Amino acid sequence: xxxxxxxxxxxxxxxxxxxxxxxxxxxxVRKLLKxxxxxNLPGITDFIPxxxxxxxxxxxxxxxxxxxxEIFKKCADDLGTMxxxxxxxxxxxxxxxxxxxxxxxxxxxxxxxxxxxVIRIHSSADCLVYMLGFTPGFCxxxxxxxxxxxxxHETPRLKIPAGSVGIAGEQTGIYPLESPGGWQLIGxxxxxxxxxxxxxxxxxxxxxxxxxxxxxxxxxxxxxxxxAGGTYQVKRTPKx
Amino acid sequence: MATLIVHTAGLxxxxxxxxxxxxxxxxxxxxxxxxxxxxxxxxxxxxxDPGKTCLEATITGPELEFTGxxxxxxxxxxxxxxxNGQGIPMNTAIDARPGDRLGFRGLKxxxxxxxAFAGGIAVPPVMGSRSTYLRAGIGGFQGRAxxxxxxxxxxxxxxxxxxxxxxxxxxxxKPRVIKLPEGLIPExxxxxxxxxxxxxxxHYFEIAGLRSFLSAEYTVTARSDRMGYRLSGEPIxxxxxxxxxxxxxxxxxxxxxxxxxxxxxxxxxxxxxxGYARIANVITADLTLIxxxxxxxxxxxxxxxxxxxQRHYIDRCNIFTGT
Numbered sequence: 209x210x211x212x213x214x215x216x217x218x219x220x221x222x223x224x225x226x227x228x229x230x231x232x233x234x235x236x237v238r239k240l241l242k243x244x245x246x247x248n249l250p251g252i253t254d255f256i257p258x259x260x261x262x263x264x265x266x267x268x269x270x271x272x273x274x275x276x277x278e279i280f281k282k283c284a285d286d287l288g289t290m291x292x293x294x295x296x297x298x299x300x301x302x303x304x305x306x307x308x309x310x311x312x313x314x315x316x317x318x319x320x321x322x323x324x325x326v327i328r329i330h331s332s333a334d335c336l337v338y339m340l341g342f343t344p345g346f347c348x349x350x351x352x353x354x355x356x357x358x359x360x361h362e363t364p365r366l367k368i369p370a371g372s373v374g375i376a377g378e379q380t381g382i383y384p385l386e387s388p389g390g391w392q393l394i395g396x397x398x399x400x401x402x403x404x405x406x407x408x409x410x411x412x413x414x415x416x417x418x419x420x421x422x423x424x425x426x427x428x429x430x431x432x433x434x435x436a437g438g439t440y441q442v443k444r445t446p447k448x
Numbered sequence: 449m450a451t452l453i454v455h456t457a458g459l460x461x462x463x464x465x466x467x468x469x470x471x472x473x474x475x476x477x478x479x480x481x482x483x484x485x486x487x488x489x490x491x492x493x494x495x496x497d498p499g500k501t502c503l504e505a506t507i508t509g510p511e512l513e514f515t516g517x518x519x520x521x522x523x524x525x526x527x528x529x530x531x532n533g534q535g536i537p538m539n540t541a542i543d544a545r546p547g548d549r550l551g552f553r554g555l556k557x558x559x560x561x562x563x564a565f566a567g568g569i570a571v572p573p574v575m576g577s578r579s580t581y582l583r584a585g586i587g588g589f590q591g592r593a594x595x596x597x598x599x600x601x602x603x604x605x606x607x608x609x610x611x612x613x614x615x616x617x618x619x620x621x622k623p624r625v626i627k628l629p630e631g632l633i634p635e636x637x638x639x640x641x642x643x644x645x646x647x648x649x650x651h652y653f654e655i656a657g658l659r660s661f662l663s664a665e666y667t668v669t670a671r672s673d674r675m676g677y678r679l680s681g682e683p684i685x686x687x688x689x690x691x692x693x694x695x696x697x698x699x700x701x702x703x704x705x706x707x708x709x710x711x712x713x714x715x716x717x718x719x720x721x722x723g724y725a726r727i728a729n730v731i732t733a734d735l736t737l738i739x740x741x742x743x744x745x746x747x748x749x750x751x752x753x754x755x756x757x758q759r760h761y762i763d764r765c766n767i768f769t770g771t
Contacts, residue, residue: 217729218757220699256697261696269765341721
C-alpha cells in the first residue's frame, strides 16, 4: 500500500492511504494512528482519522515538518507486521417504530417489506465505525443491508431527538445530539453517545462495530434510567 | 474571590481559551478563540500564561462590573472601552477595583475583542479546555454565551505584588504599560490580503478556477460565524464531477469550495471533517486578520510557501516566549 503525504496548511499533514471507502484502506488509517501514537511525538496537537486519511495536526514552533515526515515514513514501514487489538462489537438497544421511529413504516413501504423485516434486517448486520465526525460522537457506519436503503426526506426535520437511529440512502447512523436532519428515523436508542461528564466521553471509537438489537418500551425505559443513573454497562463482545 | 457581574452581554460574548484538543477523532470541534494571537497578547499584558481563559466579545461589547480587584487588558477589535465612563487604552494592563464598571461605546476597528483578567476566568474545564462550544452547549460559562445577570468567578490574582494588594482607591491608578514591539498589532482593514498554501485538492479545480481564487476579491457574507467564514465572489470552477471528496479531516484555516464555487474558510468551531474539495489553507499567522473581519469586508488571497508560513508563525510565537 503506497501512502501519500500531503500538507494541509502550515500545521497539519494528511497521510492518505487510498482513494476509496473500504475496510482495508480504513484499517491502514487506524494502524497508522496507533503506530504514530506509540511514538509519543512532541509537538503533535491532534489526530483526525477518517475513511481513507489520517490528518496529523502539529505545532510548527515545536517540531520541524521535514523531521516529522521522516518519522511518518519510518513508522509506515512497520504497518505490514503490525496487528491491532481484536475489534469489539458494541451492542446498541433500539426501540423501533412508533413515536421513536416515525419513518419505519415509510422505509418498509419504500422497499416492499414489512416493518418486522426492516427491524430484522437492520439489527442483523455488524456495522463498522469507519470514522467519527460531523457532530461530537457521530459515527460514519458501513455495512448496512441495501434492502432497507431509503433516500433522505426532501425537507429536513427541524428537531431530531438525541439517540435517534436513522437511514440516509445506503447508510445508517445515530444522532448523538438533538439536531435538525433529513434522515429516515426508524427507532431510538436509550444510550448516550456523548457525555462530557463521563470517562470515556464517547461511546464509540473508529474500528468498533455496532450491532443494533430491538427492545420494547419497558426495556428502553429501564436502560434509559440506568444510563441516566450512570449504572448501565454497555455490552461489548469481541468481533468474530 | 473577585467575580464579574454581567449587566449587558453584547452581541455574542463567550468564554474562550486556545481550544479543546485531542477529541477531534470523536468529531469534537476544537473551539477556542477565533483570534488566538489577540487572546495571547491580552493574557501577556496582565501577566497570565498566553493560553489563559478570556472573554471573546463580538461586534458589540458587554458591560461588566467587578466585585474585587484585578488587572484587565483588552486586545483585538477596538470597541472603544471605558472604565466608569473614562476611556481606557487598548493593549494595556488596567487596574480594576471593586465596583468598577467596564463598558464599550462602539466598534471602531476589527470584529472580536479579547478581555483578559489576571488569573483568568475560573469556570470548570470540560475535556481539558474552558472554551465554549455553543452547538453542543459545553464548556465556558454553562456552555452558552453570556447573559445579563451572569456572575463569573475570576481566577486567583496571586501574581499581584504585595504592593498591589495593599493599594487602595486613594493610591493613584496607573495603567501598567508593557512596551509592545513596533508593528506587533496588525491593522484591521476592510480589505485584506490573506496568504494561503495550496490545499490537498487544488488539482480538483480548473486552471481558470484557481485563477479566480487567487485574483478575484471575495466578500465576507453575513452567514459567517465562529464555524466558518462564508465568502462570495467570482465562482471557483471545479473540474467536472470533482466537487466532493470522501469525508476527511479539516484543519484550522482550511478553505473548502462547495459546488456553488463560493469558498468557505473553516474557523474555530469548524466541523472536524467535511466532504468538499479543499482548495487551500490560510496560513496560521493570517488567521488573526480573518477573525477580525466583518460581513462586507473584502479578501484577496495570495499564495505563499509552507516555509514562509511557518517562519511567520514561529516569529509570532517568539514574541510570547521572549526568544
